[in-house]
Amino acid sequence: MGFSRLVLEDWSSAPSALVEARGVRFGDGAIKFLRRLEAVPSVVVVGGECDASALALLASATLGFVTDDVTVSVDVDSALALGLTSTLPAAIGGATARALLFGGPADATAVRRSGLAIDGDPEEAAARLAEPAAALLLRSLRVAAHSTRDQARQYDDELRQLR
Amino acid sequence: MGTVTADVRSGRGVAVVTIAAPETRNALSTELLTSLADVIDGLDRDPAVHAIVLTGGPKLFAAGADVKQLREMSPVEYAASGRAACWQRLGAVATPLVAAVAGFALGGGCELALAADLVVTADTAVFGQPEVKLGLVPGAGGTQRWARAAGRFAAAGVVLTGRTVDAFEARDLGLVHRIVPAERLVEAAVAVAASIAANGPLAVRAARSAVRRAEELPLAAALEYERQQLLLMLGSDDHVEGINALLEKRAPHFTGS
Numbered sequence: 501m502g503f504s505r506l507v508l509e510d511w512s513s514a515p516s517a518l519v520e521a522r523g524v525r526f527g528d529g530a531i532k533f534l535r536r537l538e539a540v541p542s543v544v545v546v547g548g549e550c551d552a553s554a555l556a557l558l559a560s561a562t563l564g565f566v567t568d569d570v571t572v573s574v575d576v577d578s579a580l581a582l583g584l585t586s587t588l589p590a591a592i593g594g595a596t597a598r599a600l601l602f603g604g605p606a607d608a609t610a611v612r613r614s615g616l617a618i619d620g621d622p623e624e625a626a627a628r629l630a631e632p633a634a635a636l637l638l639r640s641l642r643v644a645a646h647s648t649r650d651q652a653r654q655y656d657d658e659l660r661q662l663r
Numbered sequence: 664m665g666t667v668t669a670d671v672r673s674g675r676g677v678a679v680v681t682i683a684a685p686e687t688r689n690a691l692s693t694e695l696l697t698s699l700a701d702v703i704d705g706l707d708r709d710p711a712v713h714a715i716v717l718t719g720g721p722k723l724f725a726a727g728a729d730v731k732q733l734r735e736m737s738p739v740e741y742a743a744s745g746r747a748a749c750w751q752r753l754g755a756v757a758t759p760l761v762a763a764v765a766g767f768a769l770g771g772g773c774e775l776a777l778a779a780d781l782v783v784t785a786d787t788a789v790f791g792q793p794e795v796k797l798g799l800v801p802g803a804g805g806t807q808r809w810a811r812a813a814g815r816f817a818a819a820g821v822v823l824t825g826r827t828v829d830a831f832e833a834r835d836l837g838l839v840h841r842i843v844p845a846e847r848l849v850e851a852a853v854a855v856a857a858s859i860a861a862n863g864p865l866a867v868r869a870a871r872s873a874v875r876r877a878e879e880l881p882l883a884a885a886l887e888y889e890r891q892q893l894l895l896m897l898g899s900d901d902h903v904e905g906i907n908a909l910l911e912k913r914a915p916h917f918t919g920s
Contacts, residue, residue: 643786643842646831651842655786658847 516541516562516629518622522548524557526578534560534582541629541638545622546570555600556582558616559591562638563625566617572606590645592616636662665689667698669706676713676860677853678706681720688726689719691771693744695729700749707756710919713860713867715756716852717779718763721845724788725772730797750803753778759859759871763852764788765845769827774801777808780871782838783852784830785845790838791827811878812838863901864919 517540524546530553537544537560546554547567552574558564579585579601588597592615600606600614611617618625628634636659644652665684672679680702682689691699706712719725736744753775762768762779769791776782776790792805800806801822809818813836821828833839843851859867869892876885896902900920908915 639786639844647842651834655842655844658843658851661850662844662846 515632516543516626516634518542518626519544519557519561521546521550521554521557522567524548524550524554526551526553526581530556530582537561538642541634543622543626543629546617549573551575552579552582552584555584555588555611555616558611559584559587562629562634563622564617565620565622565625566608566611568608570608570611572600572611574601574606633663664692664694667695667702669702671706671709671712672853672857673711675853675857676711677716677856678709678712678714679716679718679849679853680706681718682725683720685723687729688767689723689772690727690729691725691775692729692732693746693749696746696749696771700752703756703760704752707758712758713864714759714761714856716761716763716849716856717775718849718852719765719772721765721785721848722787723766724762724764724768725775726767727770727772727793733799746803750774750778754804757868757872759856759867761852761856761859763848764790765848767791769793770801770805771803774803774805774808777812777838778804780874781840781855782833783841783843783848783855784833784839785848786830786842787845788830788833788839788842789827790821790829790833791825792822793825793827795823796825812836863896863899863905863915863917865899865901866896866905869896 517537519537519542521544534556537557542561543563543565544557544561545565545567546557547570550570550572552572554570554572555574558566584601588600596614600610603610606614608617612619640652640656640659643655647655665682665687668681668683670679670681680699682695682699684690684695703715703717706715759781760779762776762782764776764782765785765787767789768776769789770793773790773792792801792809794801794805806818806822809821817836820826828836830839830842834842840855841851873885873889873892876888880888901917904917905915
């Protein structure tokens with residue numbers, strides 16, 4: 501297997517991360533954790549009864565999965581603290597984001613339907629993300645999110661030189 | 664202390680100047696700053712060099728002044744240290760300067776980047792003027808160049824709070840020409856510098872000088888300066904060659920005369 505299971509202190513030079521999280525709750529360090537997660541190819545598996553942090557975790561991951569028993573309840577404070585009103589529409593579109601934010605507790609079906617979670621085997625996904633090409637694609641996606649199309653294309657031209 | 668090295672890529676008319684003081688995160692000690700000014704002065708006089716890339720490498724640009732050295736300095740010692748003269752020498756360079764910034768460009772490092780004509784960054788770049796957090800103020804152009812480049816309010820947001828700005832925000836503020844992967848930083852900056860160096864050297868220096876006047880002169884005087892530069896260029900061989908090359912559909916061969 502080409503991926504690493506990480507603890508919070510163990511981020512250095514891992515080709516990809518598989519994060520398993522049950523009963524996710526907002527707390528100190530969440531923002532920093534999510535920012536670091538965005539920078540590495542990552543698979544997140546969320547289960548159990550969670551607050552809005554689960555949505556932030558799934559939106560920050562490269563690929564998200566949920567277990568069938570997941571339930572996500574959105575509270576205003578953690579949603580605002582996590583910046584979900586900007587990150588969710590960017591990740592899944594405004595209408596779907598509003599459905600998650602205002603639709604009451606979301607179950608596994610609703611989270612998967614939103615696009616934040618996909619079907620499949622998380623470990624296989626993490627192995628795919630451990631390929632060097634995945635890291636390049638993730639870098640491209642991250643830069644593109646902050647760039648115009650031409651700026652992103654210029655960046656990608658340079659990224660291709662690294663292959 | 665670290666080193667400052669120059670790699671002249673004569674085929675492209677570009678020199679790459681690299682600051683390497685990893686133990687101090689390229690902190691700009693008086694000695695390092697003096698070396699930098701000496702090296703760049705020398706390149707500025709080299710007729711084969713038409714653009715200079717200034718970098719700290721793919722991980723770090725310069726994390727500021729040498730704070731330990733600063734702590735030991737009295738105002739008189741600082742004034743006598745030659746640091747201000749070094750900054751003036753760097754500001755007086757006529758050759759276009761492209762800063763290639765990865766990682767931290769803080770304090771004096773940020774001021775060094777802002778002294779360039781163009782800034783190419785890695786997506787890891789972080790700019791800031793944290794001097795106020797140390798009970799100091801920027802002393803090498805930080806307050807003025809931020810304000811001129813990004814506007815007074817954006818400058819105040821950085822200089823008064825000491826907060827940092829990532830590559831993307833810096834680009835939004837108009838400071839950054841291009842963002843590239845860190846591994847490609849120097850080569851991408853060289854490509855930008857080479858695209859400058861391929862143009863008429865007299866025209867590039869005149870145009871650069873005119874653009875810089877925008878920071879110093881009232882508009883009417885700056886426009887007059889621009890007109891004077893155009894008149895000078897109309898008397899050059901390079902402009903005849905440039906127009907002939909365009910009409911003859913070939914690459915120009917500029918001689919700098």
